[in-house]
Amino acid sequence: MTADDSFGRLDDDDYPAYTMGRAAEMLGTTQGFLRALGEARLITPLRSAGGHRRYSRYQLRIAARARELVDQGTAIEAACRIIILEDQLEEAQRLNAEYRRAAETASPPPEA
Numbered sequence: 001m002t003a004d005d006s007f008g009r010l011d012d013d014d015y016p017a018y019t020m021g022r023a024a025e026m027l028g029t030t031q032g033f034l035r036a037l038g039e040a041r042l043i044t045p046l047r048s049a050g051g052h053r054r055y056s057r058y059q060l061r062i063a064a065r066a067r068e069l070v071d072q073g074t075a076i077e078a079a080c081r082i083i084i085l086e087d088q089l090e091e092a093q094r095l096n097a098e099y100r101r102a103a104e105t106a107s108p109p110p111e112a
Helices: 003-009 020-027 031-039 057-071 076-106
Strands: 053-055
Touching: 020 031, 020 053, 020 057, 031 053, 031 057, 031 076, 053 057, 057 076
Parallel strands: none
Antiparallel strands: none
C-alpha cells in the first residue's frame, strides 16, 4: 500500500483509524465504556497486528449514540438494543423505498 492509498482510506467511514484511547477521548468517555459496547456486541473493533483495538468513524458514531442514551439514564444493555433496533428500522425503510421506486419504474400507471 502506498502513502497515497493510506491517505485515501482516511475518508473511508469503515477504516479503523482510531485507537481505543483516542476514541474514548473523542467521545468523552472511558475505555471501559468502549469495552462494554464490544462485550454487548454493539460494535466490534478491528485489531491491529499487535492486538490493539481500532475503531472506525462509523463505530464512533454508534458509540456516541450509546453514550447519549446512557447519559439519559438508559442501561447500557438497553441502549445497545435500542441502537440495533434503530439500525434495523433504518435499513428496512431504505429497502422499502428502493422497492417502491423499482415498482413505480417497472409498471407505469394505467391511463384513464
